[in-house]
Amino acid sequence: MCFPPNTLSGARAMNTASAYRKLRELLDTSPESGLFLVVAGLAVAVSSTMKQQAAQPSAAMVLLLGALVASVGLPHGGLDAWLAQRSGLVRGAQQLLLFYIAYLLTAVAVAGFWLWQPGLALSGFLLYSAWHFAGDWPERAVPWRFLLGIALLALPAWMWPDAVASIFGALAGQEGRQLASLMNAAAPWLLLGMVGGLWRLRRHPLAIAELGVLIALALIVPPLVFFLVYYCTVHSLRSLRRILNGVSTAQRPRLLALAGLHAAIAALLVLTAGFFVMADGNNLQVWLAQLNASQGLSLVFIGLAALTVPHMLVEWLVARRGMVC
Numbered sequence: 374m375c376f377p378p379n380t381l382s383g384a385r386a387m388n389t390a391s392a393y394r395k396l397r398e399l400l401d402t403s404p405e406s407g408l409f410l411v412v413a414g415l416a417v418a419v420s421s422t423m424k425q426q427a428a429q430p431s432a433a434m435v436l437l438l439g440a441l442v443a444s445v446g447l448p449h450g451g452l453d454a455w456l457a458q459r460s461g462l463v464r465g466a467q468q469l470l471l472f473y474i475a476y477l478l479t480a481v482a483v484a485g486f487w488l489w490q491p492g493l494a495l496s497g498f499l500l501y502s503a504w505h506f507a508g509d510w511p512e513r514a515v516p517w518r519f520l521l522g523i524a525l526l527a528l529p530a531w532m533w534p535d536a537v538a539s540i541f542g543a544l545a546g547q548e549g550r551q552l553a554s555l556m557n558a559a560a561p562w563l564l565l566g567m568v569g570g571l572w573r574l575r576r577h578p579l580a581i582a583e584l585g586v587l588i589a590l591a592l593i594v595p596p597l598v599f600f601l602v603y604y605c606t607v608h609s610l611r612s613l614r615r616i617l618n619g620v621s622t623a624q625r626p627r628l629l630a631l632a633g634l635h636a637a638i639a640a641l642l643v644l645t646a647g648f649f650v651m652a653d654g655n656n657l658q659v660w661l662a663q664l665n666a667s668q669g670l671s672l673v674f675i676g677l678a679a680l681t682v683p684h685m686l687v688e689w690l691v692a693r694r695g696m697v698c
């Protein structure tokens with residue numbers, strides 16, 4: 374079919390305008406996606422100068438990891454007690470106290486299991502994280518949700534085998550290194566399956582864009598940078614936004630303060646537990662001054678693994694009562 378030239382350019386302009394309007398609408402409902410795309414672009418630009426040092430995570434990188442996880446990542450779990458109360462799972466002060474005790478005991482049990490069986494604990498952590506992270510997108514069918522999450526976590530081990538082996542080695546010794554090489558071998562096949570499964574998200578262009586950028590990010594930037602960009606922008610902020618969307622504007626500052634308070638307590642508890650396990654008779658000041666990158670990684674990731682289990686349990690119990698989190 375032929376059009377006079379001015380009709381064609383008019384049609385093109387209308388298409389561009391409506392695509393732009395659609396993109397604005399999508400980003401308005403999911404502002405963290407816009408932030409993620411910008412931060413991901415910056416991470417790619419910066420990491421081109423970082424590649425060599427990043428093979429072994431440095432102390433500075435681990436310090437940044439700890440600071441960002443504590444300040445941006447932890448708060449999304451800091452509303453678990455509030456969610457439990459709001460959904461009716463927990464009623465009254467006595468049940469709230471029991472909730473806190475159960476939450477802490479579950480976290481301590483996971484950390485204890487990690488110290489006893491680090492290889493198994495790391496494998497379990499990767500599996501339940503894969504399930505948990507895939508919940509950030511609308512895919513709900515069990516095999517695809519697992520595939521999506523596992524592929525995302527395996528991708529860094531493909532292009533960054535040494536860095537991932539050294540991180541997993543710090544977390545679980547030789548078994549951790551073996552797991553990294555298993556993930557390195559599986560990553561291309563998982564990627565193939567994941568890309569093949571993306572058609573299931575065809576009605577969600579923003580989800581496809583995010584996953585496409587995440588795949589590129591996992592392959593281009595060092596593993597800890599990939600984790601930080603995804604975890605802090607997409608995972609944590611999305612989870613907070615979903616909760617805050619369900620309350621009035623007036624309630625939001627109080628909820629954010631509550632999330633921050635719980636995050637600070639959780640970070641302090643993880644540090645205290647780390648001190649008791651790792652200090653080796655040193656006082657707090659000496660222990661903190663001597664903390665190396667490998668111990669810092671253990672503190673952050675074993676701490677996260679321990680908190681993730683009660684966090685996921687609360688999410689599951691609350692979702693069964695019809696609440697979004």
Ligand SMILES: CC1=C(/C=C/C(C)=C/C=C/C(C)=C/C=C/C=C(C)/C=C/C=C(C)/C=C/C2=C(C)CCCC2(C)C)C(C)(C)CCC1
Nearest residue numbers: 447450451453454476502526596600635638639680681684
């Ligand atoms: C409520 C409460 C509280 C709080 C809580 C919280 C705050 C929580 C949080 C939670 C959370 C916040 C969770 C998280 C999660 C996370 C995750 C799940 C992660 C994962 C990761 C991974 C899996 C990674 C991997 C890797 C590596 C390691 C290296 C590189 C590569 C890669 C990336 C692969 C407390 C205790 C105070 C008390 C009681 C109650």
